[in-house]
Amino acid sequence: xxxxxxxxxxxxxxxxxxxxxxxxxxxxxxxxxxxxxxxxxxxxxxxxxxxxxxxxxxxxxxxxxxxxxxxxxxxxxxxxxxxxxxxxxxxxxxxxxxxxxxxxxxxxxxxxxxxxxxxxxxxxxxxxxxxxxxxxxxxxxxxxxxxxxxxxxxxxxxxxxxxxxxxxxxxxxxxxxxxxxxxxxxxxxxxxxxxxxxxxxxxxxxxxxxxxxxxxxxxxxxxxxxxxxxxxxxxxxxxxxxxxxxxxxxxxxxxxxxxx
Ligand SMILES: [Zn+2]
Numbered sequence: 001x002x003x004x005x006x007x008x009x010x011x012x013x014x015x016x017x018x019x020x021x022x023x024x025x026x027x028x029x030x031x032x033x034x035x036x037x038x039x040x041x042x043x044x045x046x047x048x049x050x051x052x053x054x055x056x057x058x059x060x061x062x063x064x065x066x067x068x069x070x071x072x073x074x075x076x077x078x079x080x081x082x083x084x085x086x087x088x089x090x091x092x093x094x095x096x097x098x099x100x101x102x103x104x105x106x107x108x109x110x111x112x113x114x115x116x117x118x119x120x121x122x123x124x125x126x127x128x129x130x131x132x133x134x135x136x137x138x139x140x141x142x143x144x145x146x147x148x149x150x151x152x153x154x155x156x157x158x159x160x161x162x163x164x165x166x167x168x169x170x171x172x173x174x175x176x177x178x179x180x181x182x183x184x185x186x187x188x189x190x191x192x193x194x195x196x197x198x199x200x201x202x203x204x205x206x207x208x209x210x211x212x213x214x215x216x217x218x219x220x221x222x223x224x225x226x227x228x229x230x231x232x233x234x235x236x237x238x239x240x241x242x243x244x245x246x247x248x249x250x251x252x253x254x255x256x257x258x259x260x
Contacts, residue, residue: 021065027239032231
């Protein structure tokens with residue numbers, strides 16, 4: 001699955017791990033983990049701050065790349081978390097806390113805790129609509145398979161169209177669709193997104209009508225080169241695809257295989 005081998009820097013060095021995760025989670029630039037704002041984000045410099053802290057001008061709260069993830073608030077170094085995730089996601093038969101304990105050089109108790117948290121993240125038992133209580137859900141599409149969207153020329157290849165819904169700071173669901181059209185996408189959005197949610201999409205036409213059924217519909221004009229305005233953006237779902245396609249594919253396959 002993944003090309004990353006076990007000696008890759010993100011598995012052996014804490015700073016490299018953080019930068020790796022930042023690059024995956026924020027491919028279009030950093031956005032606030034609390035309010036979702038894409039504007040007015042600054043890096044907190046200086047020795048009094050721990051590394052990897054960002055500040056948001058909109059809500060004035062600091063955040064780091066691990067907020068809202070299973071890696072949040074842990075004394076275990078981030079590179080060990082990434083390695084544990086990689087091992088658990090890439091091993092077909094699963095991996096025990098005892099194996100993690102030996103491989104990562106951490107206590108059995110820590111290994112058990114990590115395994116528990118990672119497994120929980122891979123398990124999508126919460127089937128309630130996403131974005132309830134005024135939450136935000138981002139929707140986007142991508143193509144997965146041997147032929148990428150950037151491939152030139154004709155031919156069908158073996159790519160699958162996938163629609164993904166990501167709740168900011170929450171769950172993600174992916175669905176295989178035959179075609180990226182309103183007919184295929186609208187029923188998925190209706191069935192999985194709470195009517196009280198703010199829906200965020202790009203300018204694609206297939207979201208226009210269904211978008212009116214939600215508390216809010218924010219649209220980003222990607223074709224005009226726009227990545228977002230304030231909390232109107234699809235950077236969470238784009239980060240999800242970037243993670244899916246690079247480092248940690250296995251984790252998300254677990255999350256979404258039933259839907260795929
Ligand atoms: Zn904020």
